[in-house]
Amino acid sequence: MARGKQPAKAHRAPKVRRAVVTYTVADFESAFWPDEQPVDNAVVMTMGALHAGHAALIRAARKQVGPEGRVAVTVFVNPLQFGAGEDLERYPRSLDEDVQLAEEAGADVVFAPTADEVYPNGEPQVRLAAGPMGERFEGATRPGHFDGVLTVVAKLLHITDPDFAFFGEKDAQQLAIVQRMTADLDFDVEIVGVPTIREEDGLALSSRNRYLSEEDRAHALALSKALFAGRDAAAQGPKAVREAAAAVLDTAEGVTLDYLALIDPHDFVEAADDFQGEAVLAVAATVGSTRLIDNVRLICR
Template identity: 85%
Template sequence: MAGKNQRGGKQAAAEAHKAELTHTVADFEAAFWPDEQPVDNAVVMTMGALHAGHAALIRAARKQVGRDGRVAVTVFVNPLQFGTGEDLDRYPRNLAADLRLAEEAGADVVFAPTTEEMYPNGEPLVRLSAGPMGERFEGAARPGHFDGMLTVVAKLLHITDPDFAFFGEKDAQQLAIVQRMVADLDFDVEIVGVGTVREEDGLALSSRNRFLSGTEREQALALSRALFAGRDAGAQGPKAVREAAAAALDAADGVTPDYLALIDPDSFTEAPDDFRGEAVLAVAAKVGSTRLIDNVRIIVR
């Protein structure tokens, strides 16, 4: 796609401009589409608490659309994604820091709406359903989570009307469901996945890592160790992958596993024992009171 919106405008190099902060749909539209020149547009959707993983998404979006394209970052803690007893109120919020990171990574506009701006008629009575893909793994642990996620993603795609939308591969099930929604419902946007960003010791970056104590952070490394052990066993088939990953996770202290699964990325179902090809090895576990997820893409032979 090349500037399907017929809106946008040339910008200076990323390092020479300021990202404009907007809170309403009207202000966002005025900032993101300042004239009628056709350019490529991209969006990165976040719930704030931005870190280097989000910066990688924004940089990828900037690279995709080029110096003359437009990059929007949305910052919205979506209440529809949080179930009873989950950490909606505890979720970290620091809009000033988010704006700085987004700007440094190359964003043109940050859209940070209130709940009332996103849902002006109150909690929506009509929502999208993630269907069977949203009922397993993360969906089983967090009923309704993916329905709430898809509902806000669809709304933000309508508001931002991008050519490209960038999502992190760390949330593998979310990415798969968004890609399926776009394909099944004919959204005119290309969904682009960006690889997981990790600390030097392997810990996947997450906004929830800040809730970990020093000891818990060390314990959390068991997740990536298990995934890497499974990945290393990929040449020996699915059974070996599962056994290697499970052994590494079972040996960890202070970690309460929720699931460890070898997944067919197309259907996001458990891969059969005769599976061959690219798969997602995913894990979810609690470390202390913090629930973490991680995954790696592996080749199973």
């Protein structure tokens, strides 16, 4: 049943700030809601291998809910969003380090369930469908990926029951689709995007960066350089944005381009040449054996 945003939920505040690690839904609920004091709560959903980008999400969540609020971090490598031949088995897993980073950034509870805990009836026979928004760009390259993302996000929203959920703008299409899901299906949560965190040389932080060799990493800088060149041309309109970014990638070494697209962030379709307003310039490419994505937000005039 559809429902409007309700007043502050009568959830319960943590007794301590040190992060508690939980592996089951029952243990999570016990650790996250130890008493009846009403407070705001937030969740940051991750697949682990946490880095400074995730820390920024957790800090943003802590700032939003305040010192008396609750922040949960989920660590779950979701098999539903990996396709055949993708890196599910080799995806980095480092729970001890993840817990330390989450705690230092302000988390109260880390929820690190197994696949059997999240999907107790086995592989779900009923899943959420991302629809047309999930069939473009990343969805075209990775069919079914966003169906898997939405299915696990919906389940984790039910389990953690947050007032706010924080997602990185680096995964721009994921952010847009999650925002649309919660709006279209009347989830009682505010989805908050947090800007991409970058290395000093411009490389967007990603858990997959650890796969890059030193040479690959140098080649990967072409992605952010292309995006920045496109952003610098935004005052001249969409055509100039695309041309400036493409010029950088055309001469890049060690980069196999998947797509470069200027996108309307509201429905994630390609922006027309006369488009004006906020847009997302997104790129996906393989560097060495690692597929990377990145984007910048800009204003087309």
